[in-house]
Amino acid sequence: MKVNVDQGRCCGAGQCVLIAPEVFDQRDDDGIVTLLEPSPAADVHAAVRGQEDADQQENQLLRPGPVP
Template sequence: MKVTVDEARCCGAGQCVLIAPEVFDQREEDGVVVLLDPEPGADLHAAVREAAAVCPAAAIGLSGQG
C-alpha cells in the first residue's frame, strides 16, 4: 500500500491521526496532515483505509497492494 496526502485539501480535522497515529501526524502551526509513513506495513492497512474513508476533505490517497 502506498499512501499520499494532499496538504492543500486537508482541513485539519485530525481523524487520521486518531485512527492511525503511526502513519499520520499534524503540523503544530496549522493542523495540516503530515505523512509519517508512506508505505505502512500490512498490520496498519485496515486503519489507514479507515482514516482515508473518514477524512472529510478526501485528502488521503491510497494505491497499490493492501
C-alpha cells in the same frame, strides 16, 4: 500499500492522527496533516483504509497509491 496525502485539502481536524498515529501526524502551527510513513506495515492497513473511507466522504485528503 502506498499512502499519499493532499495537504491542500486537509481541514486540520486530526482524525487521521487518532486513527493511525503510526502513519500520520499534524504540523504544530496549523494542524495540517503530515505523512510519517508512506508505506505502512500490514498491521495498520485497516486503520489507514478506514481513514481513507472517512476522507472520501469529507475532503478527499488521501490519494490511492500503487499497491505492491
